Amino acid sequence: MSEFTTKEFNIFVAQGKLMGNRCKTCGELHLPPRRICSNCGSQQLEWYEFKGVGTLEAVTFNRTPSTPFKGRCPYAVGIVKLDEGPSISGLMVDEHPENLAVGSRAVFTVVRDGEKSILAFKTL
Numbered sequence: 091m092s093e094f095t096t097k098e099f100n101i102f103v104a105q106g107k108l109m110g111n112r113c114k115t116c117g118e119l120h121l122p123p124r125r126i127c128s129n130c131g132s133q134q135l136e137w138y139e140f141k142g143v144g145t146l147e148a149v150t151f152n153r154t155p156s157t158p159f160k161g162r163c164p165y166a167v168g169i170v171k172l173d174e175g176p177s178i179s180g181l182m183v184d185e186h187p188e189n190l191a192v193g194s195r196a197v198f199t200v201v202r203d204g205e206k207s208i209l210a211f212k213t214l
């Protein structure tokens with residue numbers, strides 16, 4: 091059985107899966123996965139695959155060529171509130187990131203960057 095760690099989470103991202111976990115006691119969903127339920131404190135958790143569809147809640151533009159996305163400047167990072175509940179940030183891969191609008195529907199995708207796989211979203 092896998093541990094609920096960032097490492098495991100990133101392995102799933104590399105496989106194209108957006109995996110969090112679900113509390114078996116109260117049903118709370120966590121993304122990224124947590125070891126202890128944030129709602130009830132239970133440690134009875136199981137992996138849960140998110141559909142990866144949600145609504146763009148916030149978007150930030152970065153024009154400074156700093157790590158980890160240098161070479162992609164300018165790029166946008168969005169926070170997407172998934173339909174299942176949790177919000178998570180990801181690189182926005184739209185062709186025209188300056189046109190991204192809060193409230194847009196977005197879907198999880200993966201950007202390959204050499205050896206790395208980056209959690210990303212694109213608008214629908």
Ligand SMILES: [Zn+2]
Pocket residue numbers: 113114115116117118127128129130131132
């Ligand atoms: Zn719980």
